[in-house]
Amino acid sequence: MKLSELFKKGKFVITSEIGPPKGWQVDKCIHEAETYLKGKVDAINVTDNQSSVMRFGSLATCILLKQKNMEPIFQVTCRDRNRIALQSDILSAYAFGIENLLLLTGDHPVLGDHKDAKPVFDLDSVSLIYAVKKLESGEDLAGNKLEGEPPKFCIGAVVSPCAEPLDPQLFKMEKKIKAGAEFFQTQLVFEPEKFVKFMDIVKKNFGKVYVLLGITILKSVGMAKYMNENVAGVFVPDYLIEELKKDKEKTKSGQTGIEIAAKLIKEMKPYCDGVHIMPLGWDDKVPHLLELAEL
Amino acid sequence: MLITQIKSIKEIIKFGIKKIFVIKCIGCKEVYFPEKDVDNLINELTNSNIEIIQTISTEYLCNADFSKIISEKYKSQIEYVDSILIFSCGVGVQVVSSILEDKLVLPGCDTLNIPGYQGLTSQNFNCDLCGECYLNYTAGICPITSCSKSLLNGPCGGAKNGKCEVNKEMDCGWEKIYKRLSKFNLAKKQIDVVKIRNFLKLQEGVIGEKNETV
Numbered sequence: 454m455k456l457s458e459l460f461k462k463g464k465f466v467i468t469s470e471i472g473p474p475k476g477w478q479v480d481k482c483i484h485e486a487e488t489y490l491k492g493k494v495d496a497i498n499v500t501d502n503q504s505s506v507m508r509f510g511s512l513a514t515c516i517l518l519k520q521k522n523m524e525p526i527f528q529v530t531c532r533d534r535n536r537i538a539l540q541s542d543i544l545s546a547y548a549f550g551i552e553n554l555l556l557l558t559g560d561h562p563v564l565g566d567h568k569d570a571k572p573v574f575d576l577d578s579v580s581l582i583y584a585v586k587k588l589e590s591g592e593d594l595a596g597n598k599l600e601g602e603p604p605k606f607c608i609g610a611v612v613s614p615c616a617e618p619l620d621p622q623l624f625k626m627e628k629k630i631k632a633g634a635e636f637f638q639t640q641l642v643f644e645p646e647k648f649v650k651f652m653d654i655v656k657k658n659f660g661k662v663y664v665l666l667g668i669t670i671l672k673s674v675g676m677a678k679y680m681n682e683n684v685a686g687v688f689v690p691d692y693l694i695e696e697l698k699k700d701k702e703k704t705k706s707g708q709t710g711i712e713i714a715a716k717l718i719k720e721m722k723p724y725c726d727g728v729h730i731m732p733l734g735w736d737d738k739v740p741h742l743l744e745l746a747e748l
Numbered sequence: 749m750l751i752t753q754i755k756s757i758k759e760i761i762k763f764g765i766k767k768i769f770v771i772k773c774i775g776c777k778e779v780y781f782p783e784k785d786v787d788n789l790i791n792e793l794t795n796s797n798i799e800i801i802q803t804i805s806t807e808y809l810c811n812a813d814f815s816k817i818i819s820e821k822y823k824s825q826i827e828y829v830d831s832i833l834i835f836s837c838g839v840g841v842q843v844v845s846s847i848l849e850d851k852l853v854l855p856g857c858d859t860l861n862i863p864g865y866q867g868l869t870s871q872n873f874n875c876d877l878c879g880e881c882y883l884n885y886t887a888g889i890c891p892i893t894s895c896s897k898s899l900l901n902g903p904c905g906g907a908k909n910g911k912c913e914v915n916k917e918m919d920c921g922w923e924k925i926y927k928r929l930s931k932f933n934l935a936k937k938q939i940d941v942v943k944i945r946n947f948l949k950l951q952e953g954v955i956g957e958k959n960e961t962v
Contacts, residue, residue, distance in 0.1 A: 536944075558904045561896060561914045572897060576944065579901035583942045594944075613905045621926040625902035627939050640905070685908045 454524060455552045455607035457635050459495055460663040466727030467748055468526065468638070468665060469739055470498035473509035482509075483517050489736045491523050493743055498526040498555055498638070498729065502533060505565025512542055516549045526609065527551045530559025535575040536594055540584055547604035555609040555638060556581045579628045582608055586633040608633055612664075613640035613686030614651035622686075627659060636663035638729045640686045643693060645720045652724045665729040666721050670710035670738055674698055707738050715745035722746075750776045750837060752857040754785040755881070757792045760854060763884060763934065765831040767799045769822065770856075771844070773836030775807030782857075786835050789856065793833075801825050809840030812847070812872070819847050826851065838875030838883060838890055845888025846873070852932050853888040855881040860949065879949025885938065887928035894921025900943035902926070 459466050469490050474482055490497055497518055501511040515525035527546050529539065543554065558578045562570040576584060584594045591603040610629040616622045626637065642648045648666065655662065671677055674697045677689040693713055697704045704710065718728055728748070732739050770790065774781050794800060802825050809815050819826060826832065831852040834841045837859040845853035860879045874893040882891055882900065892898045896914040903922035906913030912920050929935040 558897065558899065560906065563914050574897045574899065575947075577897070577899045577901050577904070580942055580944045583944075611905070616905065617909075618923065620930070621903045621923055622905060624926055624935055624939075625905070628901055628942075631940050632942055683908070685906050685913060 456496055456526070456609070457607040457663070460636065460726055464495070464727075465722065465748070466496075466663075466665060467494045467730070467743065468496045468498055468727065469494045469730045469732060469736070470500060470526075470528075471514070471736065472500045472503050472734075473511065473514045475506070475508050477509060479509055479514060479517060482514070483521060485736045486518060486523060487521055489739050491521070493740055494730075495727075496524040496526050496553055498528055501528045501530045501557075501559070502565070505532065505560045505562045505567070505570075507565070507567055512546055512551075515546065515551050519550055524553070525551055526553040526555050528555045528557065529581065530557045531574050531576050531578065531581055532559035532562065533570075533573055535573055536584060539576060539581060540588060540593055543585060543588065543606075544599075544604065547606070552605070553607045553609065554585065555611070556585065556634075557611055578610055579625070579632050582610060582629055582632040582634055607635055609636045609638055610634040611640065612637045615640065615642060615644050615647045615688055616686035619651065619654075623654065623658075626655070630659055630662055634662070636665060636726070638665045639667040641667045641669050641680070641684075641731065642721065643687070643689045643717065645717065648721050649724050663726040665727040666718070666725045667729050667731060668714050668718055669731045669733055670707060670714050670735050670742060671697060671704075672707070672710055672733075672735065673704060707735060710735075711738055711742045711745060714742050718742075718746040718748070750859070751780045751861040752782065752835070752837065752859050753879075754782055754789055754835070754857050755855070755884075757789060757796065759884060760789075760793070760833065760856065761796055761798065763831070763852065763854060765798060765833075765852070765854070767801055767829040768793070768831045768833050769801050769826050769829045770803040770833045771809065771818070771835070771840075772803065772805045773807060773809040773834065773840045774805055775809065775836075775840075781835070786856070801829050809834065809836045810843055810873075812843050815840075815843050815847055819844070838877075838881055838893075839873050841881070841883045842873040842875075842888060842890055845883070850931075852934075853883070855883045857881065858949070877950075878945065880946055882943065885941070885943065886925045887932055887934060889921060889925045889928060891921060891925060894919075894924065896921075898945075900945065901941075 471486050499511045499514045511528050515527045518525040562572050591599050612626045613622050677694050680687045833854050833856050835856040841855045858879050858881045859877050876892045878892050896912050907920035912918040
């Protein structure tokens, strides 16, 4: 089912994500999704060689999820494929009933484990959205007619609401909306006041566009500090770091992180259309988080 | 040989220019400078009610010291105009744009090829010879060479504290472009523009159809 249908019904949409393994044996990854996410979230986003680290493919994982009656969101980045391969993979996905896409530019290869790889970026997030809209109109990017019925997707994109400066982000967000993005998944948010301000600007300037709040479970003080140093658009405020420091055992078990995440969700829920949980390996903690956040 | 192709008038007047100062750079020794095409374009601009305050021919705009001397020499004329139209390779446009911070500096041509000869190319700016100069859309800062992903439609979101995700010594090109576009009120006008590169232009010295935006 397309996420847009859920948004239109006014449902507070819940999505999570899985990262395929480095290897071909994906049973464990699919089994985890079935155990911890199936029936609890509306859709599962499958990352595309996340952080530029070579892994099992997003498309194949999406197909496996679909076979187990889970709703996948096919994440597609522009880092590894040119416009021919991108359009081809997206058409292929549709044949397997994959209707939700998350279209990104993607990290640069130097951030991953094949630093010497060719960075493709033939298209970027905006032109990829444009390409998918072309496919939906029955033509490819070069203007050639597609055979048979055109596909019809629900197109998602990403935005970073706590980035500084914010204006260039809003500029690109608006370009993505104009190109055809229907929903946005945000970068991780730890600063509700910034998010509320961002949503206010979005509602005033861009009209109705659906936004999924990006949330993760903080695992440790080190993780928070690392993100503050290295991850674009992510700032974990000091008071949250203090909370993680308070009870080492509780933080280690994940309980502190879950409590923080639940509190953040509750605080920002009135301002957005759904939440996207990035468990970063802690899939087993998602059900407890959803419970605590009363979702 | 430096090979350039003159842009279509549409790709120049859409930036709302009214009074312009024109610089032709004929510096490189073995330059293929389409003089006649340039004159035709200048005529077309005049017919479109664009006031051309002065046209000068010079050489080696890519040399920042030299470009500074020129901008001093023509200071009063430059102050009077809203934009500078430059017929040079991408380096020349970027150098002048960096000197004249308050003026919109537009490229008049697309640079296709400079095999074997690079003139007095500046160390601070680079032209990738993409064949479809974007400097008019990006207010004089090249998205191909100043963005590590060569993105054409905005920043990737990977910059932290203004620095690129690839190299913390490198400024995010798009943050700079956005800032400069905003200065000339050009960001809003580009919301509907989707830029896609034409890699056919990379084939050596191919002078083809003039580029038009999607």
